[in-house]
Amino acid sequence: MTITKAIILSAGQGSRLLPLTRDVPKCMIDFNGRTLISWQIAALVANGVTDIVVVTGFRTERVEDHALQLYRETGARIRCVFNPFFQVADNLGTCWIVREEMDRDFIILNGDTIVSDEIVAKLIAGTQDAITVTVDVKPDYDDDDMKVNRDESGRLHHIGKRLLPPDTNAESIGMLAFTGEGPAIFRNQIDQMMRTPEGVERWYLRAIDIIAKGNRVGTVSIEGLEWQEVDFHQDVEAATALTAKWVAEGRYGR
Template sequence: MKAIILSAGRGSRLLPLTAARPKCLLDVGGVTVVRHQIGALARAGVDDITVITGFLPHLVEEDVARHGTNADVRCQFNPFYQIADNLASCWMARGRMTSDFLLINGDTLFEDALLERVLSAPPAAVSVTVDKKAAYDEDDMKVTLRGTQLMGIGKTLNHSETDAESIGMLRFMGDGPRVFTDRLEAMMRSPEGVRSWFLKAIDGLAKSGITVETCSIEGCTWSELDTPEDYEAVRSLFG
C-alpha cells in the first residue's frame, strides 16, 4: 500500500505560526506534523510514501529526510500551490496512483488504531473515511450517506443532508486509482480545475453513479489543524 500526503499549503489561518514554515512542520510533542503522519503510516506497514510540497519546500524536504522509519519516503513539489487548490496537488502525484494507495490531507493527525481500521475495512474501489458528531459547522467537509455509501460531499451541504464528515483520508483499491486519476485529468482540463478541491472529484464520481464507500472511524482519535485553537487541541491529543 502506498500513501500520498498533501502538504503543499502554508496554513494562513495559523499565522503567525506559519510565517516562516508550513503548517506540516508545526511541532507536536517534539515531532513535526508530517513526521507524525509518516511514523503512523510506517507502523501500519505502508512503505511507499509521497509528500506533496509547496510552500517553503526545502524545509519540508529537510524535515522529511529525518523521518527515521523503514518506509521509502520522497517529496514532490507542486509549483502551482499558490494559485491552485489541492486538486492540482493530486494531479501532480497522479504518477504515484498506479496501484492501491491512501490519500491524506497534510493537516490530519490520527492515532494508529484509526489507520488500522481504514486499512482493514472491506475492499472498495473508493472509500472515504468519515466520522460522526452531534452538529457540523460551515468548515466541516460534510457527507451525505445512503447506508455506508457516499452520495454527496461538500462544505455547503445543509443540515438535513449531512450524515457525517470526511476527516481527510481516502483509500483507493483495485480499479479505484484509475477511476480517480481519470476524473482528475478531466477536471484539470476544465476552466475551474485549478481552483477545485480534490473532494469535488469524489462528489462527481458519486453523482455519476460510481460507488463510493465510506469507512466510519467513530470512537477513534483524530484532529485537523486549521486554526490556533486546532493547534492547541492537536498538541493536547498527540503531544
C-alpha cells in the first residue's frame, strides 16, 4: 500500500491552551525547534506522503507563511485551504470545506496530534479496508479520549467520547486512512451531515461512527509506539519531553 496525500486539520485556535495560543495557532507551538505541524509533516514525508493539504482558520496567515517555509525545507507540496467558518463550526465543517481534496487515497490527521514516523508507516502498511482508524490500547480511558469499540478481527463498531467503559477497548489517536472507495464514502457522509441543522456542531468522527453501521471500518493498533495529543497544558510538557527525545536521537534530521 502506498499513500502520498494527507489532509491536516489545523483550523482551531486551541483555546484550552490559553494564554499560550492567544496569538499563535496550536499547530504553530514550538517543540524543541520545530512547530507541531513541522513534526507532523516530517513524519508524513518520511513515509513518502508529499502532497499535503493544511486546513487553516485561526491566524491563517501565520500557518500559510510557515507552510511555504516547510515546502522549501522538505520539498513536499504543501497547500493551505482557509476555513472561514472555523469559529462557528466543529471539525466536520472543516472536513466539508476541504472535501474536494478527498479525490484519492489519503490520510487525515488532527492538527493537534504529534505522531512518530513509525506510526505513519504502520497505518499505511496495515490499511486493508476502505477506511482505517489508527488506535492505541491502554489499561483505561478518560472522558476526553475518543473511545473505540472494535472486535477481534479489528473491525470498528463504534467510536465516540461517550462510549461506556465495558464497551471501550481502544482509543482513536486522530489519524485515519481512506483508500479505494473510502474517500467517496466519507465525502458523501460529510455532505449528508452538513445538510442537517446540527451539522456544524458535529465532529467528523461521528461520520465514521455512522459509516461503521453499514460498512466495514478497519483499525490498526499502534500500541507501544510514540505519539502525543496536545490539548491541555500538561500535554505541552509531555510533547516537549517526547520531541526532546526525538531530537537527541537525530530523528528526521534538519
